Amino acid sequence: MLNRNEIANSLRQLGLKEGDIVLLHSSYLSLGPVEGGPDAVIAAFLDAIGGSGTLLAPAFDNLGILADKIKELPGAIVSSCPCAAVAAFGPMAAELCVDHWKADTAHGENTPYTRLAERGGYVCLLGCDQDRNTTLHSVEAMLHLPYLKTRTYDSLQTPDGQTVSHSYHFFPGPHRDFIGIDSILKDGGAMVVGRIGNAICRLIKSKDMIDLLTEYAKDAPDLFLCENPACADCIGQRATLMAAEFAKESFQLTASARLAGRYVPEICENLAKAGIRQVELDYLQGKAAMAISADKLAKAVAELKEAGIAVSALRLPAVPFNATNLLEKLGAADIQRVVMPLPSSGKTAVALAKENISVSLANAAQTALCATSDFASIQKELTSIDGNAASAATFCFNAAQFAQAGEMPFLNSYKAGHFLKTIGQLDVADCLWDGTPTRLAQGNAEIKELISILRCSSFNGFLCLGGGASFPGTLQEATENLRWLLDNM
């Protein structure tokens, strides 16, 4: 049977000393039988940190007998936050807890959690895992991770008896995986692990933990999210993170409908998961989107819009001889932009430009010099109708097609064609010289170099994932592939 002295000695061995501040998360039963019960455990903590130490426990929920015991200690105070309160006992209690309700975030700056860290305090997990470590929310809050939400209290009672409305920003949402954090803390030297009775006891230097995870999150902002493919919460939260990352870019990210799925609901779901909010309608239900009836196309666009997804363009796999039918469909579906192959597109491009449709013309089965020459003659034609019309047409750079023409798309094609002046879209896909599709930056399309050079000029046109070429995998994989490239350039 475990006694007070043994527990106090074990805590000292783990590193607790006179004057320390400790936030205790615990499962009393995990210790096994204790002589003197829960009171003896609390007494042991107070023995280890002495009269100059301060002991805290979460008090926002029913968090176990030891937390209750700390709250009941004579002179203990409870901080004033309705959703993240702590109980504190000891000389630093008031200083740590003061005005917790006023904080902008429930766990971030000006809260007991970060004040404890600033004062060299510890988090102790006694017989419970990182899932209970509330201070991990401090890391999320201080990083302003985009998946966090605002929680508002319309009638919050302040300690001086007033009723106010107050919002806590960057408040944690649904599911999380904190358990995986354990190895980062151990390997990073922020945590020691020992055993007290049957309980595994983790003692974590709070400031070291926050610094370590803040640094880690710079490269992996999803470190707190789980990997379970069946967890809708974390899939949604990860998508929010990705969308926030893409929103920092100068370009607009869109994705091929064919890559996203076969039917509209599937396309919506996959785009949402990937954090992408625009789609290029190339194929729907396995058929060229241009070949679908005006009614069906309009219905599909409305469904996409309903799901928060805009159509960046209707992409034509071939140039139609007559634009009348096409214009009717564009009108019905309210689509303002068309991407189509450049060769023989002059007449159609003129007809579309006259109706104020933006046109992006993609190289197909031609070298860069041919593409430049074709594009220049179409621009000339557009200018002759209307001085402004030329700006309605941009070049859509399809690196996979240039690779299949035997060119090096970045080293030869891009430079030879002076495309920086005319480019409105880059198709993000890769392939071998013979056209075999590959993952991004694993083929001969020099896609990484092309994205990088456009990024250097704050390119504000479209990057179309899987545009005009196949990607050997899912939209999810293509998005992760692109994310990885962007992070590594």
Ligand SMILES: [Zn+2]
């Ligand atoms: Zn999850």
